[in-house]
Amino acid sequence: KNEVEQSPQNLTAQEGEFITINCSYSVGISALHWLQQHPGGGIVSLFMLSSGKKKHGRLIATINIQEKHSSLHITASHPRDSAVYICAVPMYSGGGADGLTFGKGTHLIIQP
Amino acid sequence: EPEVTQTPSHQVTQMGQEVILRCVPISNHLYFYWYRQILGQKVEFLVSFYNNEISEKSEIFDDQFSVERPDGSNFTLKIRSTKLEDSAMYFCASSEGRGQVYGYTFGSGTRLTVV
Numbered sequence: 723k724n725e726v727e728q729s730p731q732n733l734t735a736q737e738g739e740f741i742t743i744n745c746s747y748s749v750g751i752s753a754l755h756w757l758q759q760h761p762g763g764g765i766v767s768l769f770m771l772s773s774g775k776k777k778h779g780r781l782i783a784t785i786n787i788q789e790k791h792s793s794l795h796i797t798a799s800h801p802r803d804s805a806v807y808i809c810a811v812p813m814y815s816g817g818g819a820d821g822l823t824f825g826k827g828t829h830l831i832i833q834p
Numbered sequence: 835e836p837e838v839t840q841t842p843s844h845q846v847t848q849m850g851q852e853v854i855l856r857c858v859p860i861s862n863h864l865y866f867y868w869y870r871q872i873l874g875q876k877v878e879f880l881v882s883f884y885n886n887e888i889s890e891k892s893e894i895f896d897d898q899f900s901v902e903r904p905d906g907s908n909f910t911l912k913i914r915s916t917k918l919e920d921s922a923m924y925f926c927a928s929s930e931g932r933g934q935v936y937g938y939t940f941g942s943g944t945r946l947t948v949v
Contacts, residue, residue, distance in 0.1 A: 727913065746892055754887040754933055755937070755938070757940075762941060762942070763923050763943045764940070764941075764942035765870075765877070765925060765943070767937055767940065769937055801942065808858055808877065820865065820882045820932050821867070821881075821892065822933070823879065824876045824878070826876045
């Protein structure tokens with residue numbers, strides 16, 4: 723069964739700073755998911771990636787399959803980026819399973 | 835943009851009662867999921883559903899839980915004889931194909947409080 727570790731657990735930064743959140747997992751996967759959870763609780767899917775890098779606006783996600791590691795970067799951070807960012811991967815390797823196992827999340831606060 | 839809709843947003847129930855949490859997945863999606871998040875903890879997988887049957891479930895999803903797609907639009911999670919520890923945020927998600935390939939769209943959640 724896959725295990726997910728995220729770091730840091732909490733991150734406070736000033737507006738404009740470059741943010742990096744890290745995710746490591748234990749077994750091979752087909753795709754990794756980055757999610758954002760708002761203070762009200764709703765979950766929004768940011769990225770699904772299986773290799774390389776994806777960019778959406780100021781968000782960039784990278785993955786290294788060999789090292790079982792992914793990073794989420796936020797450029798020119800803004801207070802509206804304040805949220806919990808969660809990494810999720812398939813519960814089991816092999817591609818047959820569909821349920822996700824989640825990291826504990828990184829609680830990000832961007833101060834003006 | 836299409837949304838997954840969950841109702842109610844907050845439900846309070848007495849311990850021992852049955853609750854039904856409702857979800858309306860995106861209309862052309864074929865795979866459906868329930869997750870839960872106990873306050874302060876990480877999100878946990880409960881069950882996946884495809885072609886009118888459970889395709890995968892976690893050890894959390896015991897006989898107390900059941901899922902159903904009663905019509906072409908709704909997907910429900912029933913929790914029988916609720917316990918205090920069932921208090922959590924419950925998320926529905928859907929996908930047009932297997933989520934590992936097509937990605938997931940999550941609903942905004944139902945906060946269940948058992949008193």
